[in-house]
Amino acid sequence: MQDSNSKCQQLEDALDAYYDLELSAEEAEVVERHLADCEACTARLAEIDSVVMQVKSIPEVTLSRDLSGDIEAKILAAQAKSGELTPSPTHILAHTDVSNATAASNVVPFAPVASSKKKYYLVASAAAVIALFFGLAQLKPAPSTVASTSQANPTAIETVPKSLPVIGQTLPTSQIGLKQSPDLSSKLNHTPANATTSIATTSIATTSIATTRPVNAPASTHTAQMLAATGQSGGVKKHEHDINQNQVNDSEELVALYDYENSDNALDLGISTNEDGLYAIKL
Amino acid sequence: MDLSDEALIKKYRVDGDMTVFSTLVKRYQNRVFVIAYRLLNNSEEAEEVVQDTFVKVHQNFDKFRTENIFASWIFRIAHNLCMDILRQRQRKRSTLVVSFDPQSTVAEEEGDRFVNQPLSQVADEQPNPSQSLDMSEQTNMVERSLNELPEAQKIVLVLHDLQGFSYSEIAEIVGANIGTVRSRLHYGRIKLKELLAPYFSSEVNLPATFR
Structure with missing residues (x-):
């Protein structure tokens, strides 16, 4: 056993x-x-x-389709890739698509959207503070720029429509710093000197904004027009001089300023403040 | 009249005609698919293995020695590709952790049934052995049991009992000696019998030749 x-x-x-x-x-x-x-x-x-x-007893499995065509295509593609054959137009096209896709996939956002918004606010605040600083600095030595345009040509305000960027186009930038238009205008009526100051502030702010953007950028179109209307930045001193010569107590001019501040154009520069007084620039 | 593998190989080497190569592909693609499917248990991956096998065959066509069996060479390439995929799966599985959170309802990962599923939700899919099985259920049970075998035993069983390869051919395909193939086949069948035992009657019909 x-x-x-x-x-x-x-x-x-x-x-x-x-x-x-x-x-x-x-x-x-x-x-x-x-x-x-x-x-x-x-x-x-x-x-x-x-x-x-x-x-x-296990049932037989079979291939659902003939793969010889696919295999042949793969072999030809592999040969084309290794340089054995001249790649067909479709291969070239496919390769181009792949490279484009790769290039596209390599593109990464410059910065996250959420953080970029904060940056806009910071930049806007900084620009406004700088504008205020220079505006105040220019307050004592000389009243400022923009209103002088109208003084140089007293009929301009009467004849120029609201939409034209003569005086009005510079004023909105004053709102960047000071924001509230009707109150400001009423103050301007009583204290012309303050009004000119604010306008001066505006022009500087405008200049600084214009330098931070490309000239041909859509958002800066108004800024460029304003500069043109005010005789460009090189003409600032001339305007200041004009303002010194001409008082802003011209009632018609003030009415025009008031009208402009209340118009929609005031918002076109994309600079505004929120209710907390923080400044923002639409980029 | 169909040309032999050797004749087709010689013809392709002389002419470089892709239709000749395609004839070889058509001759073997289904068998390669069956083996790949049985090993991988996934038809899409098995189709990819078929394609990659013949691309590799073509790439290494010059290295093939005509004294060897062409079919064995093809199936060896296919077997190696399948093993690569199984190793990748193994690596992937080894890095995954089963959640112990009974409240978790995280969707299971593709390809792995129990991945990220809490243990409490991993159901035993085996039917009650006492249940009677009809024919289709029986074959399903055999398939499932076959898939539970160790890979080395399963491939030998598939190649021999399903595909009809000889021990020496299997040895060449899997890269082992004949003694190893014989041993794997023996233990594979024992294991399969144990797995199937709860579902089938212990009575066996002895073939007349063995009585």
């Missing part, structure tokens, strides 16, 4: 090979002689057959 068990162990994996007809003639004969005397190994052989039959 023990001899039989040891023989069974020896032939354990040979039974599979015997079943699969993978044994040599001599090996197969040894197995057959053992099987004639061993019921356990005969049962084991039957189990092998059962398992193999179960495996063979």
Whole structure:
């Protein structure tokens, strides 16, 4: 019995090979002689057959389509890529698309949108503070610039429509610093000197804004027009001189200023303050 | 009359005609697909393996020695590609952590059934062994059990019992010696029998030749 068990162990994996007809003639004969005397190994052989039959019962899977065309295309593409063949126009096109896509994917935003908004506010605040500083600095030595345009040509305010950027176009920038238009205008009526100061502030602020933007940028169009209307930045001193000569107590001019401040043009520069008095520039 | 593999190979080497190569592709693509599908259990990946296999065959066509069996060479390339994919899956699986949060309802990852699923939600999909199985259920059970085998045993079983390759051909395909193939086949069948035992009657019909 023990001899039989040891023989069974020896032939354990040979039974599979015997079943699969993978044994040599001599090996197969040894197995057959053992099987004639061993019921356990005969049962084991039957189990092998059962398992193999179960495996063979698994339904066949087949390829859903002929892949030879795809394979040929892949081979040709690989050859074209390695320079073996001249790439076809479609290959070139495909390559271009890929490179464009890669280039596009390499483009990253300059800054996150959320933080850029904060930066706008900061820049606006800084610009307004600088404008105020220079405006105050110029307050004592000389009244400022813009109103002089109208003084040089007293009929200008009467004849020029609201939309034209003569005096009116510079005033909105004064609102950048001072914001509230009707009150300011009423103050201007009573204190012309203050009014001219604010206008001066405006012109400087405008200049500084213009330098921070490209000239041809859409948002800066008004600024460029204002500069043109006020004789450009080089003409600032001349305007200041004119303002010194001509008082702003000209009622018609003040009415025009008041009208302009109340017009929509005042917002065109994209500079405003919120209710907390913080300055913002639309870029 | 269909030309033999050797004749087609010789013809392609002389002419470089892609239609000749396509004939070889058409001859073997389905068998490559079956093996890849059985190993990967995913038809899309199996199709990719078929394509990549023949691209590699073409790339290395000069290296093929005509004294070798062309079919074995193709299936060896396919087998290696399948093994690469299985290794990638293994690496991916080893880096994933199963959540222990019973409230978690995170969607399962593609390709991995239980990835990111809490343990409480991992259901035992095995049917009750006491349930009687109809024919389609039986074959499903066999397929599932086959997929539970270790990869090395499964590929040998698929190549031999489903595809009819000889031990020596399998040895060449999987890159092992014949003794290893024989051993893997033996233990694979034992394991499969154990897996199927709860679902099938222990009675076996002994073929007449073995009585």
